[in-house]
Amino acid sequence: MGESMKKIFIIVIIVITMLLLVSILNNKDIINKKYYVNNDKYFILVDYPCFNDKNIDNHINDYVNNTINEFKYKVDTYSYMYLDYDYSINNNVVEVIFYKYFNINNKVNIDSIVFNINNKVNIDSIVFNINNNNIDIKEVSITTNYSNIYQNDIIDTNKKMVALTFDDGPNYNTSKILEILNKYNVSATFFVLGSKISGNEKILEKMDKYGMEIGNHTYSHKLMTKMDNEHIIKEVKDTNELIYNVIGRYPKVVRPSYGSFNKKIKESINMPIIIWNIDTLDWKSHNSTKIVSRIMNKVSDGDIILMHDIYSATVKAVDIVVPKLISEGYQIVSVSELFYYKNIELENGEVYGKAG
Numbered sequence: 001m002g003e004s005m006k007k008i009f010i011i012v013i014i015v016i017t018m019l020l021l022v023s024i025l026n027n028k029d030i031i032n033k034k035y036y037v038n039n040d041k042y043f044i045l046v047d048y049p050c051f052n053d054k055n056i057d058n059h060i061n062d063y064v065n066n067t068i069n070e071f072k073y074k075v076d077t078y079s080y081m082y083l084d085y086d087y088s089i090n091n092n093v094v095e096v097i098f099y100k101y102f103n104i105n106n107k108v109n110i111d112s113i114v115f116n117i118n119n120k121v122n123i124d125s126i127v128f129n130i131n132n133n134n135i136d137i138k139e140v141s142i143t144t145n146y147s148n149i150y151q152n153d154i155i156d157t158n159k160k161m162v163a164l165t166f167d168d169g170p171n172y173n174t175s176k177i178l179e180i181l182n183k184y185n186v187s188a189t190f191f192v193l194g195s196k197i198s199g200n201e202k203i204l205e206k207m208d209k210y211g212m213e214i215g216n217h218t219y220s221h222k223l224m225t226k227m228d229n230e231h232i233i234k235e236v237k238d239t240n241e242l243i244y245n246v247i248g249r250y251p252k253v254v255r256p257s258y259g260s261f262n263k264k265i266k267e268s269i270n271m272p273i274i275i276w277n278i279d280t281l282d283w284k285s286h287n288s289t290k291i292v293s294r295i296m297n298k299v300s301d302g303d304i305i306l307m308h309d310i311y312s313a314t315v316k317a318v319d320i321v322v323p324k325l326i327s328e329g330y331q332i333v334s335v336s337e338l339f340y341y342k343n344i345e346l347e348n349g350e351v352y353g354k355a356g
Contacts, residue, residue: 043080086313186332194219194239213334272346291317
């Protein structure tokens with residue numbers, strides 16, 4: 001073999017190796033790690049990814065540790081910190097977007113920090129793009145009240161419909177999702193936790209003002225299939241009362257924690273039970289691209305789509321997927337709207353995962 005052929009052979013091997021590495025990294029499951037501290041002085045919840053790549057993970061671990069230490073030095077200013085993320089992999093570049101949330105006098109200070117990490121043996125650089133924004137978590141001034149959840153003026157029953165649903169809120173990301181939905185004039189159903197309503201009443205009022213449906217997702221998010229009838233009823237009733245105290249109406253639908261149900265739950269809950277048929281797995285991936293793909297690759301008329309308004313990647317995904325769905329002829333509605341316009345009567349104690 002001549003020298004020129006050897007060089008070509010080596011180049012081909014290098015290219016194939018790089019393509020294999022990129023393919024493996026793009027298709028492997030990213031592990032979502034958590035760091036959690038809750039004491040009398042402060043609250044910390046950190047979500048961050050592990051790529052099982054020493055070069056990448058060392059940089060991420062350094063960033064996470066530095067962020068936690070920075071927060072601990074400022075506990076007189078901040079009482080809590082959340083660190084959430086979204087990520088993507090394009091060619092040989094891994095991009096991880098971290099969202100830092102610090103509270104200051106009922107406001108959330110957000111730092112969006114982007115890592116562009118070149119996937120080579122020696123990482124070339126990490127680029128930081130920092131944007132500081134203050135969001136007032138009590139910013140809503142209520143001037144109107146939606147009393148009718150059915151948007152008769154915009155729904156065409158001859159067109160396809162899907163319901164977007166969001167679990168486990170309200171929290172610091174919910175208002176951002178509400179603004180996106182309002183921008184496109186669509187509604188959705190938010191299954192809220194009773195334990196998260198106190199201190200977030202303005203967010204529920206904003207949901208109501210924007211024409212969203214507020215559903216019951218139990219009080220504590222404990223697995224109710226392990227509970228007795230008395231505790232099942234209490235989980236739902238307490239949350240119903242908390243929702244009523246904020247918006248003046250009881251929720252029409254309930255989603256058991258984890259979507260788990262059995263005969264005892266169906267007999268104990270005197271409300272229609274809503275689950276889903278498309279799970280975006282946003283809690284697992286923290287990847288807006290994957291969230292959008294899971295929806296667009298599976299969606300059909302009458303689907304109920306599960307997401308969580310507590311993840312930053314979900315916020316970005318919603319802003320991408322809503323116009324995509326609209327462009328493909330879908331009307332995006334709440335759960336109750338979906339069944340109403342499909343002429344399906346929801347019955348108490350029955351389980352629904354799709355309309356039709």
